[in-house]
Amino acid sequence: MLIFEHSRPGRRNYSQAPITKAEKSNIPKNLLRKSPPLLPEVSEMDTVRHYTRLSQKNFSIDTEFYPLGSCTMKYNPRACNALAMLPQFLARHPLAPEDSGQGFMACMYELQEILKDVTGMAGVSLTPMAGAQGELIGVMMIRAYHEAHGDTKRTEIIIPDAAHGTNPATAVMCGYKVVEIATDKEGDVDMDALKAAVGPQTAGLMLTNPSTLGVFEKNVSEMSRIVHEAGGLLYYDGANLNAVLGKVKPGDMGFDVIHINLHKTFSTPHGGGGPGAAPVGVAERLLPYLPIPTVTKTDKGAYRWLTEKDLPKSIGRLSAHMGNAGVLLRAYIYVRLLGFDGMHRISEFATLNANYLMAQLREAGFEIAYPTRRASHEFIVTLKEIKDKTGVTAMNLAKRLLDKGYHAPTTYFPILVPECLLIEPAETESKETLDAFVAAMKEILVEIQKQPEMVKGAPHNMPLRKLDDVKAARELDLTWKPAS
Amino acid sequence: MPFIPHTEEDIAEMLAKIGASSIEELFDEIPPELKSGKLTRVPPGLTEMEVTRLMLERAQADGFYSNFIGAGAYDHHIPAAVWQITTRGEFYSSYTPYQAEASQGTLQLLYEFQTMMASLTGMDVSNASLYDGASALAEAALMAVRQHKTSRRILIPKTAHPNYRKVLRAIVSNQQIEVVEIPFCEESGQVLVEQIESFGQEEFAALVIPQPNFFGVFEQVDALTNWAHQKNALVIAVVNPMALALLTPPGEWGDRGADIAVGEGQPLGIPLSSGGPYFGFMTCKEELVRQMPGRIIGRTVDLDNKPGFVLTLQAREQHIRRSKATSNICTNQGLMVTAATIYMSLLGPDGLRRVAAQSHANTLALVEQLEKLPGVKRAFSAPFFHEAAITLPGAVTEILQALKAQHILGGLSLDEFYPGQRNTLLVCATETKTKADLDQYVDVLSQILKKINK
Numbered sequence: 001m002l003i004f005e006h007s008r009p010g011r012r013n014y015s016q017a018p019i020t021k022a023e024k025s026n027i028p029k030n031l032l033r034k035s036p037p038l039l040p041e042v043s044e045m046d047t048v049r050h051y052t053r054l055s056q057k058n059f060s061i062d063t064e065f066y067p068l069g070s071c072t073m074k075y076n077p078r079a080c081n082a083l084a085m086l087p088q089f090l091a092r093h094p095l096a097p098e099d100s101g102q103g104f105m106a107c108m109y110e111l112q113e114i115l116k117d118v119t120g121m122a123g124v125s126l127t128p129m130a131g132a133q134g135e136l137i138g139v140m141m142i143r144a145y146h147e148a149h150g151d152t153k154r155t156e157i158i159i160p161d162a163a164h165g166t167n168p169a170t171a172v173m174c175g176y177k178v179v180e181i182a183t184d185k186e187g188d189v190d191m192d193a194l195k196a197a198v199g200p201q202t203a204g205l206m207l208t209n210p211s212t213l214g215v216f217e218k219n220v221s222e223m224s225r226i227v228h229e230a231g232g233l234l235y236y237d238g239a240n241l242n243a244v245l246g247k248v249k250p251g252d253m254g255f256d257v258i259h260i261n262l263h264k265t266f267s268t269p270h271g272g273g274g275p276g277a278a279p280v281g282v283a284e285r286l287l288p289y290l291p292i293p294t295v296t297k298t299d300k301g302a303y304r305w306l307t308e309k310d311l312p313k314s315i316g317r318l319s320a321h322m323g324n325a326g327v328l329l330r331a332y333i334y335v336r337l338l339g340f341d342g343m344h345r346i347s348e349f350a351t352l353n354a355n356y357l358m359a360q361l362r363e364a365g366f367e368i369a370y371p372t373r374r375a376s377h378e379f380i381v382t383l384k385e386i387k388d389k390t391g392v393t394a395m396n397l398a399k400r401l402l403d404k405g406y407h408a409p410t411t412y413f414p415i416l417v418p419e420c421l422l423i424e425p426a427e428t429e430s431k432e433t434l435d436a437f438v439a440a441m442k443e444i445l446v447e448i449q450k451q452p453e454m455v456k457g458a459p460h461n462m463p464l465r466k467l468d469d470v471k472a473a474r475e476l477d478l479t480w481k482p483a484s
Numbered sequence: 485m486p487f488i489p490h491t492e493e494d495i496a497e498m499l500a501k502i503g504a505s506s507i508e509e510l511f512d513e514i515p516p517e518l519k520s521g522k523l524t525r526v527p528p529g530l531t532e533m534e535v536t537r538l539m540l541e542r543a544q545a546d547g548f549y550s551n552f553i554g555a556g557a558y559d560h561h562i563p564a565a566v567w568q569i570t571t572r573g574e575f576y577s578s579y580t581p582y583q584a585e586a587s588q589g590t591l592q593l594l595y596e597f598q599t600m601m602a603s604l605t606g607m608d609v610s611n612a613s614l615y616d617g618a619s620a621l622a623e624a625a626l627m628a629v630r631q632h633k634t635s636r637r638i639l640i641p642k643t644a645h646p647n648y649r650k651v652l653r654a655i656v657s658n659q660q661i662e663v664v665e666i667p668f669c670e671e672s673g674q675v676l677v678e679q680i681e682s683f684g685q686e687e688f689a690a691l692v693i694p695q696p697n698f699f700g701v702f703e704q705v706d707a708l709t710n711w712a713h714q715k716n717a718l719v720i721a722v723v724n725p726m727a728l729a730l731l732t733p734p735g736e737w738g739d740r741g742a743d744i745a746v747g748e749g750q751p752l753g754i755p756l757s758s759g760g761p762y763f764g765f766m767t768c769k770e771e772l773v774r775q776m777p778g779r780i781i782g783r784t785v786d787l788d789n790k791p792g793f794v795l796t797l798q799a800r801e802q803h804i805r806r807s808k809a810t811s812n813i814c815t816n817q818g819l820m821v822t823a824a825t826i827y828m829s830l831l832g833p834d835g836l837r838r839v840a841a842q843s844h845a846n847t848l849a850l851v852e853q854l855e856k857l858p859g860v861k862r863a864f865s866a867p868f869f870h871e872a873a874i875t876l877p878g879a880v881t882e883i884l885q886a887l888k889a890q891h892i893l894g895g896l897s898l899d900e901f902y903p904g905q906r907n908t909l910l911v912c913a914t915e916t917k918t919k920a921d922l923d924q925y926v927d928v929l930s931q932i933l934k935k936i937n938k
């Protein structure tokens with residue numbers, strides 16, 4: 001039932017709005033709306049019940065194992081939420097004077113410094129509001145750098161075919177042409193393809209390392225040399241930073257600009273699809289182009305915002321204020337809880353969990369896409385052979401996992417591995433959880449042999465069975481309409 | 485080990501299964517020369533008790549003020565139920581609803597949100613949110629250019645939020661789109677059709693119309709909408725969703741209505757929180773839906789014909805279309821939309837209207853009292869919503885400092901954004917302000933002005 005179907009004309013919540021009707025008004029009559037908006041008229045209790053019940057129809061980290069590859073679904077500590085929601089932080093207006101926000105700004109400054117350290121970059125700006133915005137800002141800085149050097153013939157960005165879709169979409173949003181390069185059999189970028197693609201027209205290369213294939217690009221230093229020699233810059237997509245945190249710094253790998261998904265590596269909540277936060281880090285030569293605002297500490301120990309006046313070459317402002325401040329606070333609290341020892345432990349135990357799960361699934365009879373490689377914090381299982389023999393697809397298996405109380409791994413990404421499941425068990429999962437997941441996967445393998453049609457019809461135990469995507473797109477129903 | 489459950493025994497068993505002698509061995513594909521040294525600027529870990537103490541100290545350092553600043557982020561009462569439900573783990577810690585059968589809660593909520601926003605703005609369809617109001621405007625401009633096909637020129641009045649104009653420019657200039665700022669009437673604070681006629685002589689893709697504008701002033705939206713449509717351009721409305729509880733929705737502006745409406749969703753149950761996370765909303769006419777960026781939820785049925793919800797029109801999006809997507813946006817502001825949907829349900833049409841009307845009445849009452857002080861006057865003659873520009877007989881920065889000493893954040897100085905508006909303060913009094921709050925503001929300001937003018 002929709003919230004609108006609980007609605008009764010005239011029902012309202014007397015505690016939640018001013019009791020007396022405001023009498024004073026000078027709004028011209030011709031500007032007033034003629035009919036009220038379609039908002040439900042429901043009691044507070046009905047609202048609470050409705051949305052509590054809806055929440056119960058979701059899988060979440062707090063309720064299920066969520067091995068979603070490339071998404072780093074780790075536990076979101078409750079303290080991070082509780083302390084970021086202290087009333088003074090919530091009440092602070094973004095345009096309040098700096099001297100009334102020194103506590104908040106101290107957190108932001110320290111977060112910048114910590115992120116500089118773990119990434120090996122010279123400067124960090126916290127303003128990007130999601131991974132894709134971090135990418136946009138990063139590529140804008142590459143562009144600004146070339147333009148400032150009168151280097152206007154660089155029109156292409158090179159992107160491996162395993163990359164997230166946001167990479168090519170971002171390059172295009174920045175006015176670049178995308179040159180996609182292939183991956184070799186071992187899951188590394190094809191070096192011959194890279195050499196052939198690089199030239200005086202190359203503005204930069206966007207790379208995710210470890211890649212979305214779950215392996216570390218061994219040739220990253222060589223790639224860096226090739227691109228830099230051609231005059232291009234290197235962009236690091238930090239989607240998989242969880243795999244190498246405290247082990248390898250993107251700055252040491254030769255990257256000029258990076259973004260870090262705080263909603264992945266630094267455990268801020270995914271919130272059913274945001275808000276994220278994706279600070280960008282830059283090497284020395286890109287410092288002047290960082291987006292505003294960033295926080296600086298004055299000689300007197302006070303914190304203040306750097307604006308256009310301080311950074312005249314900045315690519316500018318990408319949010320009305322300073323990005324997703326509350327998300328940044330959560331990440332700051334998380335890094336303070338972890339401390340320096342906690343940083344490398346993240347990558348160590350994420351990697352341990354992934355390699356253990358890979359070994360177990362291999363033993364259970366699943367085909368690993370890159371069997372000769374170590375897993376990073378994630379790995380790929382391919383169901384191509386199973387599909388050829390039984391007709392059961394990766395999506396069918398994913399839906400059957402839901403029946404067994406596990407969120408599905410990422411399916412059909414990266415696109416270059418057929419019938420793939422990208423599996424990422426974050427460091428916060430225990431061995432028992434991984435073992436139980438393996439047991440469920442084994443059960444499904446048996447079901448695929450004995451009852452393939454049942455698996456193809458999954459899910460069976462969820463509130464709904466398989467939903468009709470085609471109907472949804474063909475007969476668009478995007479808003480509820482009251483029966484007339 | 486914070487948040488890592490492994491015992492020594494677990495580690496040993498897991499390594500044995502993998503066939504590795506140590507965890508470090510699992511990193512053996514990383515070239516040794518790339519392995520970094522110790523972190524030097526990350527402090528040692530703290531317990532939750534220690535972090536709590538630290539954060540309480542930081543929060544207390546920031547303190548509380550009686551806030552009269554608006555300028556795009558507004559202080560409204562947020563019912564307790566909003567964030568108690570929103571931060572339930574099932575909403576807080578879930579991912580984007582790609583697995584529809586395991587995400588019906590989030591998906592249904594987003595469908596309800598789309599319905600509410602479409603109705604509030606008088607449009608046909610809504611997406612499931614963008615990052616914030618400013619970036620939503622930039623996406624709307626890109627959308628208008630894609631739709632218009634022949635012009636890459638966007639007209640935006642200087643009465644639009646200065647930071648929105650900056651964000652717009654930063655994002656769309658990557659695609660050789662020209663942003664032209666058009667003037668306003670210094671007397672009324674509005675954009676007047678007769679003053680902008682010359683800007684329409686060259687073709688343009690869209691006209692941006694803020695309602696209310698950055699000064700709180702109502703624009704002549706019908707005349708502006710018709711003007712742009714006569715020139716074959718689209719109309720992008722930038723609206724405050726709270727104001728729409730009272731005002732004609734963009735879908736009904738002029739003869740044909742605006743084509744796209746965007747804005748900052750923060751007034752709908754989102755705390756000020758130093759500027760974010762908030763959420764941008766975007767609604768539009770049905771014929772533009774395939775040009776719309778971001779996630780969109782549709783209602784459909786399952787194998788048993790039971791109604792359910794899915795992400796739809798994904799062929800527009802980056803994870804399918806890659807370089808041909810309508811935008812690079814992936815993550816939106818889901819949790820903020822969860823809060824806003826619960827907020828709008830709790831308030832209902834009447835509650836939202838009361839909040840909007842009281843905010844308008846409070847600001848009007850405050851301005852009327854302030855006008856009685858010597859040397860204080862309205863900067864603009866046109867009526868306003870819940871925010872107004874007032875001219876003071878002295879330097880605004882100093883006056884604001886003096887107000888702050890009395891725990892009042894008196895508003896925003898316009899000097900920085902509008903060098904022409906000397907000694908002008910943008911002040912906002914929402915429904916959260918009582919008559920006593922307004923009186924106190926006027927008293928304190930009156931004393932400060934007396935001192936200055938001595």
